[in-house]
Amino acid sequence: MKFAPLNEQMDVIKRGVSEIIPEDELVRKIEKSIKTNKQLIVKLGCDPSRPDLHLGHSVVLRKLRQFQDLGHLAILIVGDFTGMIGDPSGKSKTRPSLSLEETRKNGESYFDQAKKVLSDKNIKMIYNSDWLGKMSFADVIKLTSKYTVSQMLEREDFHTRFNKEEPISLHEFLYPLAQAMDSVAIESDVELGGTDQKFNLLVGRSIQREFGKEAQVILTMPILPGTDGIEKMSKSLDNYIGISDSPREMFGKTLSIPDKLMYDFFLLATNVPNSELTELKTEIANNPRDTKRRLAREIVTLYHSQEAAIASEEEFDRIFVKKDVPDVIEEMQYSTTGSSVNILQLLTETNLAPSKGEARRLIEQGGISINNEKISDAKSEILMNEPKIIKVGKRKFLKVIPG
RNA sequence: GGGUAGGUAGCGAAGUGGUUAAACGCAACAGACUGUAAAUCUGUCGCCCUCGGGCUUCGGAGGUUCGAAUCCUUCCCUACCCA
Numbered sequence: 001m002k003f004a005p006l007n008e009q010m011d012v013i014k015r016g017v018s019e020i021i022p023e024d025e026l027v028r029k030i031e032k033s034i035k036t037n038k039q040l041i042v043k044l045g046c047d048p049s050r051p052d053l054h055l056g057h058s059v060v061l062r063k064l065r066q067f068q069d070l071g072h073l074a075i076l077i078v079g080d081f082t083g084m085i086g087d088p089s090g091k092s093k094t095r096p097s098l099s100l101e102e103t104r105k106n107g108e109s110y111f112d113q114a115k116k117v118l119s120d121k122n123i124k125m126i127y128n129s130d131w132l133g134k135m136s137f138a139d140v141i142k143l144t145s146k147y148t149v150s151q152m153l154e155r156e157d158f159h160t161r162f163n164k165e166e167p168i169s170l171h172e173f174l175y176p177l178a179q180a181m182d183s184v185a186i187e188s189d190v191e192l193g194g195t196d197q198k199f200n201l202l203v204g205r206s207i208q209r210e211f212g213k214e215a216q217v218i219l220t221m222p223i224l225p226g227t228d229g230i231e232k233m234s235k236s237l238d239n240y241i242g243i244s245d246s247p248r249e250m251f252g253k254t255l256s257i258p259d260k261l262m263y264d265f266f267l268l269a270t271n272v273p274n275s276e277l278t279e280l281k282t283e284i285a286n287n288p289r290d291t292k293r294r295l296a297r298e299i300v301t302l303y304h305s306q307e308a309a310i311a312s313e314e315e316f317d318r319i320f321v322k323k324d325v326p327d328v329i330e331e332m333q334y335s336t337t338g339s340s341v342n343i344l345q346l347l348t349e350t351n352l353a354p355s356k357g358e359a360r361r362l363i364e365q366g367g368i369s370i371n372n373e374k375i376s377d378a379k380s381e382i383l384m385n386e387p388k389i390i391k392v393g394k395r396k397f398l399k400v401i402p403g
Numbered sequence: 404g405g406g407u408a409g410g411u412a413g414c415g416a417a418g419u420g421g422u423u424a425a426a427c428g429c430a431a432c433a434g435a436c437u438g439u440a441a442a443u444c445u446g447u448c449g450c451c452c453u454c455g456g457g458c459u460u461c462g463g464a465g466g467u468u469c470g471a472a473u474c475c476u477u478c479c480c481u482a483c484c485c486a
Contacts, residue, residue, distance in 0.1 A: 165483060
């Protein structure tokens with residue numbers, strides 16, 4: 001294995017990063033790796049409770065990919081053990097804790113999606129129940145003795161929740177320590193994470209030292225904002241662009257981001273070369289419309305293909321500019337007893353509307369059309385003699401096939 | 404164990420016996436507009452039938468009352484203070 005020179009490696013590694021702590025230690029680790037011809041162990045923890053990956057996750061995964069391409073070893077740690085305990089933080093009703101089997105399954109699905117970003121070379125996936133599951137209560141007590149309550153409360157979210165008199169479950173304090181044990185177990189040289197992970201990553205450093213290991217360097221990436229431009233990208237806020245989204249969805253969602261986010265998306269979520277980045281800033285200012293379309297194409301190309309990118313752009317124009325129908329529409333078999341069916345019944349039975357009241361409202365507001373004809377009467381009877389295309393709102397389509 | 408403050412629709416938050424299906428904000432949804440699924444504006448936002456209603460909601464259970472989210476009993480949950 002031949003590693004690239006230090007400067008080249010650092011140029012790649014530093015793109016888009018928020019912090020490297022401490023940077024000089026990373027330099028030393030890389031120098032040593034070049035000299036001894038040994039790959040660095042780069043760790044990324046993944047949460048198996050939410051296995052749907054989106055562009056936000058991709059930021060850190062892409063960084064991991066860059067380490068892989070530089071010849072280093074990526075270790076993905078699936079938190080199956082921690083997932084099993086379940087995390088009731090926040091107000092959400094006791095989140096059901098997953099069984100080991102479920103976390104494993106989610107881990108697999110995480111891995112499948114992550115493979116769209118990662119290389120299949122220089123990679124290892126490990127479950128943390130391998131070592132956490134073997135710890136005795138005495139081991140846990142020993143571990144917890146190495147960290148104090150005040151130190152824990154330094155973490156911002158604990159701190160604010162504590163001050164707002166919101167509940168903090170005791171086991172939540174154990175998560176950073178468990179994560180730190182992962183670093184001890186695999187002897188990571190570098191751990192990646194979002195800036196929101198900084199605290200946990202730093203705990204890893206001190207616990208590694210406590211266990212007589214060399215401390216890992218931590219590398220944090222900025223949090224990618226969601227399509228709303230305000231909150232961080234997340235599935236629960238529905239402001240995400242999923243790695244497994246269809247080209248059409250990816251394209252549309254990308255166009256809907258606020259203009260001021262474009263640069264960050266180019267920087268953190270695409271392969272646009274470093275040399276083009278400065279130029280892009282002026283492009284964004286001068287021609288936001290076309291630049292955003294390019295961004296959308298870049299993203300679709302990354303997860304699907306160039307052809308898909310071009311097709312999704314064409315389709316976008318067809319649906320939203322020409323207000324036409326997409327060429328691929330979801331289909332559903334639908335059978336009725338009579339030859340026709342009431343529109344409200346049709347909408348609820350096809351799950352296009354959750355209730356008849358909602359369906360009625362959609363009709364009143366002019367949001368329903370069938371075969372391009374607006375339905376304005378909730379009493380309409382729809383003749384079910386041939387396939388019909390139902391349109392709900394601007395972008396929900398369903399082809400109903402009688403039978 | 405004792406005390407105090409709380410638990411209201413997806414979230415935040417009003418409401419302390421009777422036009423309260425429950426103000427307001429956010430989110431969501433529809434329409435208009437737009438380079439956009441952005442922003443803005445308008446409307447909607449428990450369920451069922453209808454334009455007049457019917458039914459089910461305010462942590463859980465029970466009770467008082469012609470009538471309760473609002474009063475009482477009891478249980479569960481959260482935070483804080485004291486031990």
